[in-house]
Structures are given as structure tokens and as C-alpha cells.
Amino acid sequence: MTLVQEIDTLNVERLFYLKGEVDHMSRSTKKDILLQVAERLFYEHGFRGVGLKQIISEANVATMTLYNHFSSKDNLVEEVLIQREERYWSYLDSHVEMDSDSPFILAVEAHGRWLKEQSYKGDMFLRAIEDYAGTDNEIENIARGHKSKLLQYFQLLAQRKGKDNERDLANQFTLLLEGTTSMTTLIGAEKATEYSIAMARTLVQHTS
Amino acid sequence: MTLVQEIDTLNVERLFYLKGEVDHMSRSTKKDILLQVAERLFYEHGFRGVGLKQIISEANVATMTLYNHFSSKDNLVEEVLIQREERYWSYLDSHVEMDSDSPFILAVEAHGRWLKEQSYKGDMFLRAIEDYAGTDNEIENIARGHKSKLLQYFQLLAQRKGKDNERDLANQFTLLLEGTTSMTTLIGAEKATEYSIAMARTLVQHTS
DNA sequence: TAAGAATTAGAAAGGTCGTTCTATATATTC
DNA sequence: GAATATATAGAACGACCTTTCTAATTCTTA
Numbered sequence: 001m002t003l004v005q006e007i008d009t010l011n012v013e014r015l016f017y018l019k020g021e022v023d024h025m026s027r028s029t030k031k032d033i034l035l036q037v038a039e040r041l042f043y044e045h046g047f048r049g050v051g052l053k054q055i056i057s058e059a060n061v062a063t064m065t066l067y068n069h070f071s072s073k074d075n076l077v078e079e080v081l082i083q084r085e086e087r088y089w090s091y092l093d094s095h096v097e098m099d100s101d102s103p104f105i106l107a108v109e110a111h112g113r114w115l116k117e118q119s120y121k122g123d124m125f126l127r128a129i130e131d132y133a134g135t136d137n138e139i140e141n142i143a144r145g146h147k148s149k150l151l152q153y154f155q156l157l158a159q160r161k162g163k164d165n166e167r168d169l170a171n172q173f174t175l176l177l178e179g180t181t182s183m184t185t186l187i188g189a190e191k192a193t194e195y196s197i198a199m200a201r202t203l204v205q206h207t208s
Numbered sequence: 209m210t211l212v213q214e215i216d217t218l219n220v221e222r223l224f225y226l227k228g229e230v231d232h233m234s235r236s237t238k239k240d241i242l243l244q245v246a247e248r249l250f251y252e253h254g255f256r257g258v259g260l261k262q263i264i265s266e267a268n269v270a271t272m273t274l275y276n277h278f279s280s281k282d283n284l285v286e287e288v289l290i291q292r293e294e295r296y297w298s299y300l301d302s303h304v305e306m307d308s309d310s311p312f313i314l315a316v317e318a319h320g321r322w323l324k325e326q327s328y329k330g331d332m333f334l335r336a337i338e339d340y341a342g343t344d345n346e347i348e349n350i351a352r353g354h355k356s357k358l359l360q361y362f363q364l365l366a367q368r369k370g371k372d373n374e375r376d377l378a379n380q381f382t383l384l385l386e387g388t389t390s391m392t393t394l395i396g397a398e399k400a401t402e403y404s405i406a407m408a409r410t411l412v413q414h415t416s
Numbered sequence: 417t418a419a420g421a422a423t424t425a426g427a428a429a430g431g432t433c434g435t436t437c438t439a440t441a442t443a444t445t446c
Numbered sequence: 447g448a449a450t451a452t453a454t455a456g457a458a459c460g461a462c463c464t465t466t467c468t469a470a471t472t473c474t475t476a
Contacts (some may be wrong), residue, residue, distance in 0.1 A: 014282065015434075030452085030453080039304075044342070045339075045342075046253065046254075046256065046338065046339050048256040048257055049256055049339060051432070051433060051434080052433080052435085053432085053433080053434095053435065061256070061453080061454090062453060062454045062455065062456090063435085063436090063454095063455085063456085064437090064452095064453075064454075064455095065452080065453055066255075067436085068452070068453080072434080072435080073433095073435090075432065083307075117289075119253035121337075121338060121341065122334065122337075122338045124391070126330065126390055127335075128395060129264045129329075129330075129332045129393055130254065130329060130335065130393065131253075131254050131257060133252075133329065134252075135468080139224040144394075145236065147394050148394075151394075156220075168403065168406070171391070171395065171399070171403045172403050172406070172407055173389075174389060174391065174394075175384075175387040175388065175391045175400065175403055175407070176383075176407075177389065177405060178386075178387045178390035178391055178394075179384060179386045179387025179388075180332055180383065180387075181384065181390070182331070182383075182387065182389070182390055183379070183386055185334060185337055186319065186352075186355050186356075187232070187379065188357075192383065195376065195379045195380050195383055196383060197379055198376070198380065199383070199384075199411065200406075202410060202411060202414050202415060203410060206410050206413070206414050207410060208433090230476065236420085238423080238463090243418065259463060259464085260463080260465090261463080261464095264428090269424085270421075270423060270424045270426090271424095271425085271426085271466090272423070272424080272425095272467090273422080273423055273424080275464095275465075276422070276423080277467080280464080280465080281463095281464065281465090314466085329460075331473085
């Protein structure tokens, strides 16, 4: 059982909410295309900066096809976030060898690769929190859920490695990842990751 | 001469661009109110999430008063960013004692106080870069200018303190500040700053 | 007090937005 | 092959957007 799977068993309700009753096998292809196109456009221009017209146009789909799969634009945003989160965790999971000497460093490296391939410009979840905060929206919940799972991830990792200050270490590494993501917008994923790995090594060595 | 002033002399064109020909003494009160209201609303709901109608309504001014002072919404965004940047730098300048033993720590602390008072939720400049990227807009230039000035700031600080790896240190501290800002959205400025200061101390001590 | 500048409320123009509707066409399934 | 589900194009809706216009009013200042 991977670390992410373990966290999921701790948060059963949230997981159920995330996966819903969706049968992944019988998923419509059109829906997948819509999710993919929407994610790209939302990420590039922001949720509010992209209209449904552009999405259906680039997805080569009729208006009603979108509304057949998603009850509203907000619902589309929600599903985009859920899909992106799943991809992020499977990415982290597949790159972090828990029994390694330094799983923390591996996590930072994996996050760096994710940035290089999927997040060259800012963080979609943070953006969702900011854009939809205070509007009593499910979107914010989903995005915040992802972030608290990140904290849990590092906390559990610290626990596994017998660190006594799990909570502090988890927060520091989450801060490090968030900083790397922001820096990617400024100096690119390559350099940002280089610096964060250097910092991570220093932290692991010199934190009680 | 403070460190920020010194950086400004290095970037004369940009400074001139920022300050323009504006005579701060004869500035209209209405304009100030508009800038203040717009900054608050833009920060809370995003540039695209706030309409001019809401801004003029909360500022208690007429539509034409806004257009008398700003040529467009984009121009309003620009001036809001410029004003916010000025406030940020005077904030940092007034809190960082350059001759201190650890000006780096002071800078992190000052940034933390800025977050607590002015940026409880994300970074306005990063957001501007993301929202307006690729649209050939002055807004992105202003926001990116602010970020590169931040890098310069730490680079100059490192240089002053006789560190040999100025560039690396500057990038690492900028990453740290950006991470703190992001974490503020998740766990609040208080705790985020606490963690970043701890990390900063570790870094200063154990980086060549 | 007279003249010029700034501000006012509100309407109007011209767009785009999210969403719904209609009517036709294409797939899928029994 | 009939029945059911899914997709199509595109018009229509009302709401909201930024920007412009008008004409009356208030403020500033010489």
C-alpha cells in the first residue's frame, strides 16, 4: 500500500466524494476531451478568463454535449480539479520510494518533474481557492482538500521516518513545494527545482 | 541609502516608468479612493472577478470619475499594482536593518508581517502574471518587474554580507518568501511565517 | 463672483457570458 | 430494424461587462 492510498483510507468520506459513483470504464470519450481541453485552458488563462464557448470550440463539441456531462461551468471546474488531483497523486506515488534513504528529497524531485511537465505557470488549486473563496462553492473545498492532503502526506512520511517533529517538518516541506511552484512562474521549473532540492537537503540534514 | 533605493538607481528606466510624471502632492482624493477600493476588491476576488460597477459603487464615485483618472480597467490594474509595489518595498525597507547580524531573517520577518497585514490570501503580482500572461499586456511586465526586483534585492543583500554564492542564496530566499505567501492561504500568516523563519535560520547557518 | 475644472447620475452602445431550447442527426443496444 | 440514448448546430435569453455619451451640478481658484 502506498502512502497516498494510506491517507485515502484515513479520509474515506472525502475519497468517496472525489471518486463518486463514477464508472471509469464507461466514461464518455467526449467528456474526457472536454475535461482535458478545459483543464488546459483553465490552467493557461484562469477559470474566469475562459468562456465555455472557447472550450466547446476547441473540444469540437456542441454546447449541449457539455451540458449533458456537466451541470454547469462550476461543475466542470470541480471535475477538472478532481481529475488533476488524481493525476498529481499518482505522479507523486509512482516517484517516491518510501523505503528510500531520503523520501523527502524524492518527493521534492517528483514535484519538480510534475512542475516541468504539467505546471509551468502557477498552481491550479491555489488559484481555485483564491478565485472562489467566500462564495460558498464546492470548488474551494476540493482545492483546499488537496492542499491538506499534501500536508498529511508529509506528516505521514515524517512519522514513518521516525522524525519527532512530524508536524513542523510537514509544514516546512509543503512550504518548500509551494515556493517551488511559485518560483517556476518566475525562473522556470528547472532552476526552481534545483534550488528547492538544495534547500531540502539542507533541511533534512540539519533539522532535529 | 537603503537597499531598495540602491536597486532603483540600477533600474532607472523602470523606476521612471513606475513613478511616471505623477505629482503626488496634487493627486486627487477620488483617485486615491478608487485605487484603494480597487486594490482591495482585486485582491479579494481577482482582477476578472470584479467589475468596474462594483468598484465605483464601493468608492462612491461616478463612472466618469473613474475614466477621468484611468484610461481603462487595465490601466487601473496597472496603477493598483504600482501602488502596491511601492507599499511593499517601503514596508521591507523600513523593517530590514542592513547592518544587522541577520538581515536575511529580518527580511523574512518583515515579509511575514506584510502577509499578516496585507496579503492574507495569495500574491497579487503572481496572480497578475498568471491572469494576463500571453496577452501582450503592460500588467504582466509590471508584475514580473516586481518579482525580479525581489531577486535583485536578495542578491544585493547577499553581496553586502560577503556571501560568495549570491545568486543561489537570492533564489533560495525568494523561493522561501513565495512559499510563505502561498502557505498563508493554507494555514495563515502567523504559522506560515513561523515555519519560514525556522527554515531561513537553518539555511543561513548551513549554506556556504 | 465669475470661469474653468471635476463630479454627478444615468442611459446607451456593443460585447460576451452562462444557460436553455429546438429540431435534426448520428450511435448504440435490444 | 425499432427504440433509446447521445450528439449536432445554432438561435435565443437575460444578465453582466467595459466604455462612451449627455447634461446637470458642484468644487476650486483667481
